[in-house]
Amino acid sequence: MKKFINDPADVVAEALRGMAAAHPDRLRIDHDQHIVYRKDGPKQGKVGLVSGGGSGHEPLHGGFVGTGMLDAACAGEMFTSPVPDQMIAATQEVDGGAGVLHIVKNYTGDVMNFEMAAELAADDAGTEVVAVVTDDDVAVQDSLFTAGRRGTGVTVVLEKVVGAAAEEGASLSDCAALAERVNASGRSMGVALTSCTVPSAGKPTFDLGEDELELGVGIHGEPGRERRPMASAREVAGMMVEPVLAELDRAGSEGAIVLLNGMGGTPLIELYLLYGEVARILEQSGVTVARSLVGNYITSLEMAGASVTVVTADDEMVRLWDAPVNTPGLRWGV
């Protein structure tokens, strides 16, 4: 294992220190509790958006904190859910009187801890909390860490779109309804070419042969649908896009927001090449791409691999996607 770390036990804490040093203009970080806050918050009267999850998926979630997106992100240990105490602190901190939306990827630990935090925050300070759970990954129905589908790329789109709505003053119930709509409109599928190594484990999470790929891999290296022989980018694009389209509700869509996401170890030139193949299949399938995003947005440490997320969007979602955002991971309009 060769990584830019000091002690495996300190990786999350030290990465947050680096993040604070890199973004003093946009972020305020609670280094005791491992919570990333937007610098210009909390905003009175605005619905607060809180997300979080295990570390190792950067820029998700801390890199999506800022104007027009999240108010706070709780960083768990590597590939491990944050604890309820972090979520309670973040929830109370960002409550500007209009309630707080929890954005939770569907992994058993995350769901359980966010539920507990929501209850305790409500009991303790009367904070109104609604949770949305993302479950867009079509790879498997139940997995090592989930009941039902796993939450993955749609989380990025949801945080952007609902973040913009909250910034515009949407109510908690409107934000929650929009979040449910984005999640229901999005489906994802990923593929791994290599494993990744969690620093404290010191060895790869799983083994994958020199000529194999893992189709439907989870963002923690959970098993996917099957192992297949390594294939061309054209074939891999088909393996990812076809199952996504098969489960996508395309009614009422004016176009799609498409994310071609790298898992962390795949270079941009390959992601662009793969996106070209994805775009071709979408076009042939009658899906119009309204907006696209190509790069590393929800990663699995240094895993080589990629995932495709397609969200069928109406005009309102596209408008909110285009609204100004100022986070380390996504920035435009400001």
Add this chain to the structure above:
Amino acid sequence: MKKFINDPADVVAEALRGMAAAHPDRLRIDHDQHIVYRKDGPKQGKVGLVSGGGSGHEPLHGGFVGTGMLDAACAGEMFTSPVPDQMIAATQEVDGGAGVLHIVKNYTGDVMNFEMAAELAADDAGTEVVAVVTDDDVAVQDSLFTAGRRGTGVTVVLEKVVGAAAEEGASLSDCAALAERVNASGRSMGVALTSCTVPSAGKPTFDLGEDELELGVGIHGEPGRERRPMASAREVAGMMVEPVLAELDRAGSEGAIVLLNGMGGTPLIELYLLYGEVARILEQSGVTVARSLVGNYITSLEMAGASVTVVTADDEMVRLWDAPVNTPGLRWGV
């Protein structure tokens, strides 16, 4: 070799197709000549900025084409200079009557080809061309591909700063002088933890032991200063920053623009952790960080590694750094 490619011979062409599909709003791509143009150009009366180099360093250079940065980028084959014909075509296309600046990284092939293109463009169409050659890498004086220092991370800062000046209407001689000033104010140093594999070669460019790092590696995997035993992030940060500071002219600086760049295969969590160490050393050395950028900006395919670039900046450079930019790789203010 497991990569998201089809045929190794088609990687550059197909990646450009994907780039065109991903950024139809910002880029126009000449697929015959492998030239990336900004969609809203050429602009009459504006100095045209042309860069280019071997592919495999994405987002450099094509990802820095757009409003406020480059007008055109010529993509060579993998780790191979573009040819003069591409540079001539790009130069003539972006000439809006105010002349063209060539931004060239100091590699023998690139320098020779850009020189030839400048002469031919002048002879052929009377285009006034000035070239700036970046040579910021302190690792080695002469290398496999260069006479003198290699050009690396400072190129990104230069393209941004001079791109903003050109957008504001600076003359060719002012743009060239500013470019020389940025280059002279910047120094870089990199380290590799792994090699990378050029698709057509099919095997790693060099071998590096499980417990070794290559200090001062070039962006094509050229040998650096020495092999050292793998070390902590804190030690690696010192290995990179100290030689940079030793050769940096800090006179007249109000602060530094600092790039902590990933080589392509290193995940963001490690880059942030490493940046924390870099920032600490800079602070201890009395260098004030005015602006910073952490991420993959000038890569070497899937190489695991990082480089540090420090540019001592005056207020004008920082102002131009902050000016609006709208490219796939850097975007703010629009």
